[in-house]
Amino acid sequence: MKIRKKVYIGLAADIIHEGHISILKKASTFGDVIVGLLTDEAIASYKNIPYLDYKRRKIIIQNIKYVKSVIKQETLDYVSNLNLIKPDFVIHGDDWKKGPQKKTRERVIKILRKWSGKLIEPKYTKNISSTLIKKKILEVGTLPENRVSRLKRLLFSKKIIRLLESHNSLTGLIIENLKINKKNIDIEYDGMWSSSLTDSATKGKPDNSSLDFSSRISSVNDIMDVTTKPLVFDADNGGQIEHLSFLVKSLERSGVSAMIMEDKIGLKKNSLFKNQSGASQDKPSLFAKKIKKVCSSRQSSDFLVIARVESFILGKGLNDALKRAEIYSKAGADAILIHSKENTPKEIFSFSKIFKKSKNFIPLVAVPSTYSKVFEKDLIKNGFKIVIYANQLLRAAYPAMELVAKKILENGRSFEIENKIIPIKKIINLIPEG
Numbered sequence: 001m002k003i004r005k006k007v008y009i010g011l012a013a014d015i016i017h018e019g020h021i022s023i024l025k026k027a028s029t030f031g032d033v034i035v036g037l038l039t040d041e042a043i044a045s046y047k048n049i050p051y052l053d054y055k056r057r058k059i060i061i062q063n064i065k066y067v068k069s070v071i072k073q074e075t076l077d078y079v080s081n082l083n084l085i086k087p088d089f090v091i092h093g094d095d096w097k098k099g100p101q102k103k104t105r106e107r108v109i110k111i112l113r114k115w116s117g118k119l120i121e122p123k124y125t126k127n128i129s130s131t132l133i134k135k136k137i138l139e140v141g142t143l144p145e146n147r148v149s150r151l152k153r154l155l156f157s158k159k160i161i162r163l164l165e166s167h168n169s170l171t172g173l174i175i176e177n178l179k180i181n182k183k184n185i186d187i188e189y190d191g192m193w194s195s196s197l198t199d200s201a202t203k204g205k206p207d208n209s210s211l212d213f214s215s216r217i218s219s220v221n222d223i224m225d226v227t228t229k230p231l232v233f234d235a236d237n238g239g240q241i242e243h244l245s246f247l248v249k250s251l252e253r254s255g256v257s258a259m260i261m262e263d264k265i266g267l268k269k270n271s272l273f274k275n276q277s278g279a280s281q282d283k284p285s286l287f288a289k290k291i292k293k294v295c296s297s298r299q300s301s302d303f304l305v306i307a308r309v310e311s312f313i314l315g316k317g318l319n320d321a322l323k324r325a326e327i328y329s330k331a332g333a334d335a336i337l338i339h340s341k342e343n344t345p346k347e348i349f350s351f352s353k354i355f356k357k358s359k360n361f362i363p364l365v366a367v368p369s370t371y372s373k374v375f376e377k378d379l380i381k382n383g384f385k386i387v388i389y390a391n392q393l394l395r396a397a398y399p400a401m402e403l404v405a406k407k408i409l410e411n412g413r414s415f416e417i418e419n420k421i422i423p424i425k426k427i428i429n430l431i432p433e434g
């Protein structure tokens with residue numbers, strides 16, 4: 001019996017389109033097609049994680065008639081899978097001759113030489129852009145359960161999750177769409193932070209729980225209407241334990257991926273205020289009960305509860321912070337936000353250095369508002385998995401608006417500030433008609 005040749009093809013296969021089918025069909029004419037399906041982690045190393053998780057993508061691919069089998073490809077690099085399979089052919093669209101996969105391609109060619117394998121590069125199917133399809137998805141929206149689970153998936157696949165404050169739909173759209181390319185890697189925000197501070201300020205109210213949760217969730221829903229990325233909700237101290245399960249249900253129903261709950265009690269005060277007199281911390285055992293309540297109320301463990309330790313904010317020091325983090329982790333928290341209002345990350349790094357070694361270690365979250373010089377790479381090195389830029393968009397918008405308002409008053413007309421504001425046409429075209 002003639003032994004069939006082996007054809008290897010690496011795929012992300014997030015949004016399957018006719019381009020994928022055409023390349024798989026072509027591959028099958030050379031032999032048995034083995035798909036190396038990129039894991040979320042492999043994809044996250046050069047762009048945003050896919051809409052569908054690995055399991056679901058695998059089901060789709062292994063049921064395509066041109067595919068013989070599917071294996072995991074855990075890195076963008078093909079070498080370890082190729083060494084394992086020693087395929088006669090590797091097939092890939094010729095679009096990887098430039099861009100982020102150029103080096104990967106060179107390594108494939110080199111390794112194939114070892115067993116005289118061949119690289120086949122059909123012309124990339126033009127006019128099918130997954131970016132365009134993704135735009136369509138955005139128009140349709142995303143189901144809450146898809147969105148909720150995205151944060152947990154990111155936690156397992158990215159070195160650091162980058163969240164930016166969103167206080168309305170327009171800021172949500174900036175976070176959703178903005179992308180830059182740095183050294184051939186797409187860089188973007190992973191999701192949004194619904195900040196109690198900026199949500200309240202946008203409505204002209206102080207950050208002392210003057211906005212009730214239904215108002216906060218209404219702002220969240222506006223953002224959810226026009227975005228697909230995960231959103232993390234600032235739940236202050238979660239309110240009364242007796243009401244927590246209703247809050248959790250509402251958040252999950254809206255598609256929120258996580259709530260961050262702080263261990264303060266009494267009339268709420270923003271943590272960045274210098275004077276924290278009157279603010280106090282909950283008893284660790286009582287706060288642990290709140291965490292447990294969230295865990296038992298959530299419909300899915302994909303919805304995360306992040307415990308925010310305020311010991312440094314209230315001058316209680318490292319040992320108190322560590323003790324609390326241990327208790328909250330044991331109570332079921334999925335991550336710890338260790339907050340600080342120092343102007344360097346020294347304090348939070350002293351915490352992570354010890355907590356990293358604990359058997360109760362869970363991922364860490366940083367909010368570098370006052371210590372804004374810290375680079376993400378240093379947060380990663382120190383065990384942080386989520387960074388929240390908690391208020392920057394509102395801080396950018398307010399002075400810009402105030403300046404323009406002032407200039408109109410000064411000049412008695414708006415002509416002088418035309419060069420500081422975008423043309424009306426641009427605003428009209430900014431939001432496509434539904």
Ligand code: SPV
Pocket residue numbers: 195196197198207234270271272367369390391
């Ligand atoms: C918020 O953004 O509302 C926060 C972070 O809770 S902080 O303002 O630092 O307290």
Ligand code: MG
Pocket residue numbers: 195196197207234236
């Ligand atoms: Mg807040």
